[in-house]
Amino acid sequence: MMSFLIPAFCILLLALGLLLRPLFFRRQAASTSRRQMNAAIYREELEKLEQERQTGEIDTASYEMAHAELRHRLFQDTQEVDDQASFGSTKKTIVFVCLAIVLLSSGIYFYQGDALKIAEENAKQPVSQADVEKMVSEFAAKMEKDPTNLQGWAMLARSYRVMGRIPDAIKAYERAGSYINNQPELLADYADLLAANANGNFSGKPHQLIAQALKLDPNNFLALWLAGSDAFSTNQFALAVQNWEKLAKQLPPQSEEARAVMNSIAEARAKGHLAAPIAAAGKGIGGVITIAADLASRVKPDQLIMVIARKPGERMPVAVLKRPVSAFPMRFTLDDSLAMNPAALISQQSEVTIEVRISKTGMAKAEAGDLISNVQTVKVGSSNLRINVDQVQK
Structure with a gap:
């Protein structure tokens, strides 16, 4: 006031x-x-x-x-x-x-x-879908009276995109003509619409638009993602990894977007049988996992064991090992091949926090009933760690 x-x-x-x-x-x-x-x-x-x-x-x-x-x-x-x-x-x-x-x-x-x-009070009054559709319809009618306004057609295309009217958005982009030729964001958006309308097929014009967008802006987020998706769809897994890793380096390490991109990279590596990045010598963590005697009977063969390393004070892991439970004691190694983000590798850290969790689902967030260890802070390069699973997640 x-x-x-x-x-x-x-x-x-x-x-x-x-x-x-x-x-x-x-x-x-x-x-x-x-x-x-x-x-x-x-x-x-x-x-x-x-x-x-x-x-x-x-x-x-x-x-x-x-x-x-x-x-x-x-x-x-x-x-x-x-x-x-x-x-x-x-x-x-x-x-x-x-x-x-x-x-x-x-x-x-x-x-x-x-x-x-x-x-x-005015801010609390949400704009209804009907209001949005009315404004877009009025704008479309105005554009029909001014067909030479190429910038206006591009704006109309983005509006249709937000509303989910993909065919209308494609037609508006077509009428935007040469205006989008030097706009990497619009080129990538147009390519995305065309590929979505073709059930994920990037061949032809979508592929050309993506290449044009990356030529104008090699770091364009959407264009890099689409280029990776294009390569992945044609089994060019190495090229997909290359584009997605370039994208991952520009994303905040703890963001949902970074996690999604890293999951796609891991999938591309697995499908392409690609070797993981080689960790710097001595720049990993290794050791043995044991389990408390009173908890051993609670471990089931279909459960997953997860070894998670994080930079102290952060939530996003720098490396995660996830595999089915086997006999204890169990040896493990964490290195850059298990990185969650190529821009934040375990080999680049001086120390990390490490914990072990035995999970029924393998979800990133601990669930009640998971078996867990204490969180330890260790030096990167340590190879004789002993981590004991001796607690139950409440």
């Missing part, structure tokens, strides 16, 4: 200052009476008449007649009651104007209600 009232008060003071300035800085000439002004005017007229007589512009008879008329008019005008020009009481005027403005503005404000509350 104060953030609104203080600027409003300052604006009011400024307006009053400008409005009342003439009352504070009155000119001395304001006290001149009407009689004095009339006398000064007629004096100038008489002097002008005298000059005309001396220069011969008028004769003596005309001069005498005009002179007599001016004297008569001057006598009449100076006999009127002298109503000296005045603003009246300056203090009263200032007080009246200030009170009038303050009362008027306050009345309007309280009648209309709190401006901030009004804004909040």
Whole structure:
């Protein structure tokens, strides 16, 4: 509230200052009476008449007649009651104007209600689907009357895309023509629409649009994702990994997008039988996992064992080992081949936190009933760790 009232008060003071300035800085000439002004005017007229007589512009008879008329008019005008020009009481005027403005503005404000509350109420009113469709339809009708507005057609295409009207979006992009040729975002969006409309087939125009977008912007997010998807769909798994790894390096390590991309990279590596990145010598973690005797009977063959390493203080793992449970003690190794993000490798860390979990589902988040170990902070390069699973997740 104060953030609104203080600027409003300052604006009011400024307006009053400008409005009342003439009352504070009155000119001395304001006290001149009407009689004095009339006398000064007629004096100038008489002097002008005298000059005309001396220069011969008028004769003596005309001069005498005009002179007599001016004297008569001057006598009449100076006999009127002298109503000296005045603003009246300056203090009263200032007080009246200030009170009038303050009362008027306050009345309007309280009648209309709190401006901030009004804004909040308006913000709470969601735009309905019908409203959106109406606006887009009106925009489309406007574009039909102005078919040469290529930028407008591109905007309409994006609007149709948001609404899920893919065929209409494709047609709008077609009418946008050359406008999108130098717009990598629009080229990638157009390619995505075409591929979606063709059930994921990137051949032909989608492939060309993606290549054009990457030529303009090699780091374009959507174009890199589509390029990887295009390569994956044609079994070019190495190329898919290349594009997706370039994309992953630009994403926040702990974001959902980064996890999705890393899962796609792992799938491409598995399907293409591609070797994982080689970890720097001595830059992994290894050791043995054991389980407490009273928990051994709770382990089932269909459960998964997960070894998770994280950078201290962060939630996103730098490496995760996940495989079916086997006999204990069980050896493990974590290295860059198990990285969740190629931009955040375990070999780049000096130390990590590590924990073991035996899970029924293999979900990233621990679930009640999972068997877990304590979380340890260890030096990267350690190879003789011993981690004991001795707790049950509540």
